[in-house]
Amino acid sequence: MLFHYHFWTPFVEETEAFYKANGFRVFQRIGRYHGNFQTFNPPQNWDEFRNKTIIFRIIEMKKGSINITFGYGKKVMFDHIGFLVSDNDNQKIINKARKMNLNVQVNERRTFIGTPFGFRIELQTHKDAVESVNSPTKINKLEIATKSSNLSQFLMNLFEVDIPQIISTVGNKTTITRATFSHIELKKSLDPNGVTLQIE
Template sequence: MLFHYHFWTPYMEETEKFYIEQGFRISQRIGKFQGDYQSFNPPLNWDDFRDKDITFRIIEARKGAINITFGFGKKVMFDHIGFLVNANEHDEICNRAREMNFNVNSNDRRTFIGTPYGFRIELQDNLDAIDEPSDVAKIEELELSVQAENLEKKLFQLLNNQVANVHTVKGNKVTINKAVMKGVSVGNQTDPNGVQIAGGI
């Protein structure tokens, strides 16, 4: 199940505010302050730490079965999409990735597959990565802008039916153009990183 995407962005506070306005909750903020990584999780808000020199590694926004993360970058850069899988699906996808000569990097928490297309793919088999595994709120479709030809065919070869709701268009920049979300009551709004969010209750 497609559940996740991640961006690096200079617009940390603005991105958080945007997703809160769409009904997401902030589940964690991890940032480097005075040389150490620390938590600045809710109930802290930006008024509590805005004036501190914090470099945020990750801020996580959740709603239902959607998990969106973003970390500080000097420019907006799309990093990866994520799929929630079971153990068998995880192993099958990793085996196919190795056969396709993609880099597979696993740890106790998650697996990243490096692709030659300018973004990574996360495999997650921990259900605690989402608030609720239901149809209340979920990502129904992502449109990726890519430079490669025939990427959808390659993604289907790797991910099989998991990738049915990821579509690609040819573009000069690798990014997410559009995310269609069930259970998110927005019209057509664009987040600070250029992702058009469409959805409805």
């Protein structure tokens, strides 16, 4: 199940506010402050730490079966998408990635697989990554622009099934251009990082 995407962005507070306006809740904020990583989780809010020089490593927001994360970067950069998979499928995909000579980083929480398209794929087996795996609120499609037209074939080779939720387009940089959600009321449609949200 496609459930997740992550961006690096200079617009951290603005990105949180955008998704909050669309009904997402903050589950964690982790940032570097005075050289140490600290949490700034709710009920803390931006009025309490906006003027501190915090470099946010991750802010995690969830709604239904959707998980959005982002952290501070000097420029907007799409980092990865995530799939929630079974333990069995997780191992199958890892094995296939290694046969394809892809960079595979495995830890107990999640696995990252490098791609030749400038973004990574996260494999997640922990169902607590979302509020509910059975929620009708989910990511139906992600439109991903890359400099190559081979993304769909690459995903089919890796997963050994078609991944219709990923719509591949050709662009001058690698990024998510559009995210289609279901069972969500959108108050705003264009996020600060250039992703257009729509519903179906």
